[in-house]
Amino acid sequence: xxxxxxxxxxxxxxxxxxxxxxxxxxxxxxxxxxxxxxxxxxxxxxxxxxxxxxxxxxxxxxxxxxxxxxxxxxxxxxxxxxxxxxxxxxxxxxxxxxxxxxxxxxxxxxxxxxxxxxxxxxxxxxxxxxxxxxxxxxxxxxxxxxxxxxxxxxxxxxxxxxxxxxxxxxxxxxxxxxxxxxxxxxxxxxxxxxxxxxxxxxxxxxxxxxxxxxxxxxxxxxxxxxxxxxxxxxxxxxxxxxxxxxxxxxxxxxxxxxxxxxxxxxxxxxxxxxxxxxxxxxxxxxxxx
Amino acid sequence: xxxxxxxxxxxxxxxxxxxxxxxxxxxxxxxxxxxxxxxxxxxxxxxxxxxxxxxxxxxxxxxxxxxxxxxxxxxxxxxxxxxxxxxxxxxxxxxxxxxxxxxxxxxxxxxxxxxxxxxxxxxxxxxxxxxxxxxxxxxxxxxxxxxxxxxxxxxxxxx
Numbered sequence: 001x002x003x004x005x006x007x008x009x010x011x012x013x014x015x016x017x018x019x020x021x022x023x024x025x026x027x028x029x030x031x032x033x034x035x036x037x038x039x040x041x042x043x044x045x046x047x048x049x050x051x052x053x054x055x056x057x058x059x060x061x062x063x064x065x066x067x068x069x070x071x072x073x074x075x076x077x078x079x080x081x082x083x084x085x086x087x088x089x090x091x092x093x094x095x096x097x098x099x100x101x102x103x104x105x106x107x108x109x110x111x112x113x114x115x116x117x118x119x120x121x122x123x124x125x126x127x128x129x130x131x132x133x134x135x136x137x138x139x140x141x142x143x144x145x146x147x148x149x150x151x152x153x154x155x156x157x158x159x160x161x162x163x164x165x166x167x168x169x170x171x172x173x174x175x176x177x178x179x180x181x182x183x184x185x186x187x188x189x190x191x192x193x194x195x196x197x198x199x200x201x202x203x204x205x206x207x208x209x210x211x212x213x214x215x216x217x218x219x220x221x222x223x224x225x226x227x228x229x230x231x232x233x234x235x236x237x238x239x240x241x242x243x244x245x246x247x248x249x250x251x252x253x254x255x256x257x258x259x260x261x262x263x264x265x266x267x268x269x270x271x272x273x274x275x276x277x278x279x280x281x282x283x284x285x286x287x288x289x
Numbered sequence: 290x291x292x293x294x295x296x297x298x299x300x301x302x303x304x305x306x307x308x309x310x311x312x313x314x315x316x317x318x319x320x321x322x323x324x325x326x327x328x329x330x331x332x333x334x335x336x337x338x339x340x341x342x343x344x345x346x347x348x349x350x351x352x353x354x355x356x357x358x359x360x361x362x363x364x365x366x367x368x369x370x371x372x373x374x375x376x377x378x379x380x381x382x383x384x385x386x387x388x389x390x391x392x393x394x395x396x397x398x399x400x401x402x403x404x405x406x407x408x409x410x411x412x413x414x415x416x417x418x419x420x421x422x423x424x425x426x427x428x429x430x431x432x433x434x435x436x437x438x439x440x441x442x443x444x445x446x447x448x
Binding site for chain 2: 004005006008029032033036037039040041049051053076078101102103104105107108190191
């Protein structure tokens with residue numbers, strides 16, 4: 001016998017009401033791959049668990065009328081991977097979500113959960129930032145939108161009001177010659193936490209970069225949008241000089257910690273290296289190089 | 290709190306049970322339902338010994354609340370063999386692809402899901418797909434070889 005409540009509402013309004021009623025003591029359950037571990041370790045003892053996987057909007061992948069995609073926050077990585085059109089338009093977002101954990105974890109772990117867990121090392125977050133994803137949030141005061149990079153506040157903390165739920169990610173339409181990529185540095189091949197993660201999304205026109213966004217993870221208290229790196233790429237042919245300038249901008253943006261996975265010096269250096277490699281993969285996918 | 294009443298389907302059969310909110314699917318499988326084939330290795334989703342299928346996708350039953358099974362199709366290792374062993378089970382016996390056996394139900398569940406999606410996996414495919422199933426005995430080579438051979442046999446049988 002326990003005092004924990006479990007509810008699985010079918011509408012967002014019910015979910016928001018149930019979550020808000022817990023006054024911060026409840027937890028949202030999407031894939032559960034973080035929450036259940038935290039509960040088991042005694043880090044979190046929620047008063048209520050609000051399972052959002054029965055809410056249609058949160059488990060759907062839709063094409064928007066503008067030509068982009070809207071991804072429900074509770075869609076697992078495996079479902080993203082199986083969506084051929086999404087994979088073609090946003091291979092970097094899909095590969096980032098599918099670097100998280102094993103096949104078993106990918107069946108459950110969601111981009112919404114990855115964002116809301118608030119880890120600076122979340123793999124899907126730099127890719128979503130690079131993609132320019134807009135997050136739809138619903139709470140007791142209604143619905144609002146926030147660029148994804150504005151959601152994390154500090155490790156484990158978010159810029160969300162009490163009772164607010166992350167509902168979906170909206171990815172913009174893709175101009176011709178666009179693609180994206182995500183790379184992370186880990187000391188082994190699979191199943192580890194990023195020492196540095198880098199997402200790059202870009203558009204090429206006749207080999208010239210006309211648009212770019214760069215997201216960097218595990219190098220600061222939150223995942224960062226690195227605008228100076230994007231500026232260095234835009235207008236260039238992604239030549240060595242432009243890549244070196246963008247890499248330097250990434251290293252300059254780093255405010256990492258020393259820990260067992262990597263030192264400050266190492267992370268700062270690798271951030272630049274990953275920027276170059278990730279950019280070239282995105283460019284090749286965009287058909288430019 | 291009153292217990293939660295859950296109606297689900299396990300290995301094709303309707304099943305009902307009562308659970309507490311924080312009980313895992315693995316707790317209910319191994320406890321009240323007596324389906325002890327799924328093992329608890331780590332309890333944190335790292336080892337894969339508790340692998341089940343949920344609507345056809347493999348998942349760690351230790352990282353799923355039992356309450357989430359409501360209305361879902363659950364598959365466990367107990368549903369793998371029919372009148373005869375599944376070809377993967379038979380091959381694991383023939384090729385000694387197990388030693389202590391704790392990881393084996395999870396490995397078999399994951400391997401079966403792989404072969405259903407991809408009847409002709411490369412060794413690389415098998416190793417990546419099974420990366421979430423830890424085995425401390427075999428060193429994995431025998432497991433990977435058994436999965437590859439089963440796939441080849443099943444492709445031959447399908448011809």
